[in-house]
Amino acid sequence: MKVFVYSSHRFEKPFLEKLAGNKHELFYSPYALNSNTAKLAQGCQAISIFTSCDASAEVLEKLHDYGIRFIALRCVGFNNIDLDKAKTLGIKVANVPVYSPYSVAEHAVALLMALNRKIVLGQKLMKKNDFSLDELIGFDLHGKTVGIVGTGKIGSAFANIMKGFGCKLLGYDSIENKELISQTNINYTSLEELCRQSDVISVHCPLNTKNKYMFNKSNFSIMRKGVFFINTARGSIVNTNDLIQAIENKTIGAAGLDVYENEKDIFFRNHLNNVIIDDLFNKLRSFPNVLITGHQAFLTNEALTGIAETTFRNINDWETKGSSENDL
Numbered sequence: 001m002k003v004f005v006y007s008s009h010r011f012e013k014p015f016l017e018k019l020a021g022n023k024h025e026l027f028y029s030p031y032a033l034n035s036n037t038a039k040l041a042q043g044c045q046a047i048s049i050f051t052s053c054d055a056s057a058e059v060l061e062k063l064h065d066y067g068i069r070f071i072a073l074r075c076v077g078f079n080n081i082d083l084d085k086a087k088t089l090g091i092k093v094a095n096v097p098v099y100s101p102y103s104v105a106e107h108a109v110a111l112l113m114a115l116n117r118k119i120v121l122g123q124k125l126m127k128k129n130d131f132s133l134d135e136l137i138g139f140d141l142h143g144k145t146v147g148i149v150g151t152g153k154i155g156s157a158f159a160n161i162m163k164g165f166g167c168k169l170l171g172y173d174s175i176e177n178k179e180l181i182s183q184t185n186i187n188y189t190s191l192e193e194l195c196r197q198s199d200v201i202s203v204h205c206p207l208n209t210k211n212k213y214m215f216n217k218s219n220f221s222i223m224r225k226g227v228f229f230i231n232t233a234r235g236s237i238v239n240t241n242d243l244i245q246a247i248e249n250k251t252i253g254a255a256g257l258d259v260y261e262n263e264k265d266i267f268f269r270n271h272l273n274n275v276i277i278d279d280l281f282n283k284l285r286s287f288p289n290v291l292i293t294g295h296q297a298f299l300t301n302e303a304l305t306g307i308a309e310t311t312f313r314n315i316n317d318w319e320t321k322g323s324s325e326n327d328l
């Protein structure tokens with residue numbers, strides 16, 4: 001099959017090429033899918049897209065006209081696809097529902113630890129020959145209460161790591177994960193109680209039509225003073241403007257973010273010679289107690305191998321059986 005790979009990055013090509021083998025011909029573009037780039041896929045039967053791609057109704061119609069019948073996501077989240085429209089057009093869409101959840105969970109822990117133990121500041125001071133410790137005090141995680149929003153695969157992996165640190169765990173999810181309860185003694189509660197009681201809050205739920213700005217000024221206002229807020233899920237789950245206010249009024253003691261609501265125009269690219277014109281983002285990254293990574297939580301060898309394996313299993317199944325086990 002001829003497959004057009006949108007939003008392709010140098011780091012993932014070896015993993016994709018290995019799994020495509022001689023079976024499929026891959027065409028790469030660094031550009032995300034949108035109404036202007038849809039035509040690049042003309043002549044292919046399938047496309048593969050990533051989180052920054054736009055597969056809205058208008059774009060899907062164009063793709064259909066160009067002969068595209070399969071869309072293989074190289075990620076878990078599918079909030080960027082109009083699935084109803086795809087169904088109407090007869091375009092099959094599949095995601096990669098599982099790949100190393102440890103990659104994202106461990107990155108959330110890395111953000112938390114780096115912020116708490118002032119690793120970035122400590123490194124900057126060390127480079128200046130300043131080994132004074134006055135600005136570098138953190139806190140023991142042992143005994144602290146960690147609130148986990150979304151206790152699926154990644155949230156569970158995160159919970160188990162935090163359990164290892166000796167934390168008390170609170171969970172918020174419509175589905176109580178019985179296995180996780182027996183592994184970690186996590187206590188399920190309402191979002192409000194989780195916000196009130198947690199010293200650390202980490203977000204691991206998907207973005208859907210109902211939870212845009214799930215974190216906003218009303219629940220930031222009831223959080224413990226100095227709470228550490230970690231989001232490796234999706235940017236639009238958090239109202240960034242309200243988060244900035246909560247950082248300014250010191251409710252949020254530190255924020256570790258791997259995602260940002262307007263990341264589409266910023267992340268995954270080199271802007272070395274450009275000015276980033278996004279006041280919200282520029283404000284956010286100006287805070288010393290905010291650590292931002294550019295949607296890199298999944299970036300481990302194990303996760304990239306898993307993503308490539310499932311992407312090509314989906315494509316192979318479409319070619320041979322017309323459907324895949326991960327069809328959405």
Ligand code: NAD
Pocket residue numbers: 076077097101104149150151152153154155172173174175204205206207211232233234258259295296297298299
């Ligand atoms: P999952 O489906 O295994 O778990 C998601 C959990 O969230 C489920 O238990 C579900 O019931 C729960 N949930 C759904 N809506 C909720 C809500 N409004 N409030 C609370 N809980 C809710 O998914 P996963 O593999 O654990 O991935 C979670 C999310 O992490 C993905 O949807 C994706 O957005 C994000 N993610 C980010 C990266 C990254 O690189 N930063 C990589 C992979 C996934």
